[in-house]
Amino acid sequence: MADGLRSLRWRGAVGFVGLGLVLAWLWMSGGTRHLIQIDYSWAREMLDSAEVQIDGEVVGVLQRYGRSNFVTGFEVEAGEHVVSVSVDGCTGLPDTARLGGSYGRRVTFMADVDDGYDCRVILR
Incomplete structure (x- = not known):
């Protein structure tokens, strides 16, 4: 016993x-924090120092983490957010991110540059 x-x-x-x-x-x-990450490894140097807007406000720029990590994160509140990335000569197409609850705490976008008729930054 x-x-x-x-x-x-x-x-x-x-x-x-x-x-x-x-x-x-x-x-x-x-x-717990909510995070929007933008991975710009496809466009690399072209999007380095590109301006990031969340809900119409400039929240920062894309910058490398270390020598080879082309990922930048931004802390936000839970809810729905409109994200866009723009760089000189290229407009950004906005995309929507939902965070919190069943949507999770982190959203990752892949940023790419569409060099078609107009130069556009696309978030996938």
Whole structure:
């Protein structure tokens, strides 16, 4: 009987410590965040420093993360957002992102340049 209670105590202690670690991680990370990522590895240097607009406001520019990662992320609130990327001489076609709830916490767009009749930045 004593051995059964001893193993039960250990399981309870490990579960309690695990729960504490998860709660500490959530508290220290600031909770859950919503992120719109734009991967521009297809267009690379052409879209480097391109202007990013979310809901009509300029939120930043595309810039490399490290030497070879052509991905930039922007934190947003949960909900529906209109995203567009523009660079000198190329207009951006807007696309819609939905975040939060069943849609998830992260949306990733692939940015590409359509060099047809007009130069356009397309998000896929």
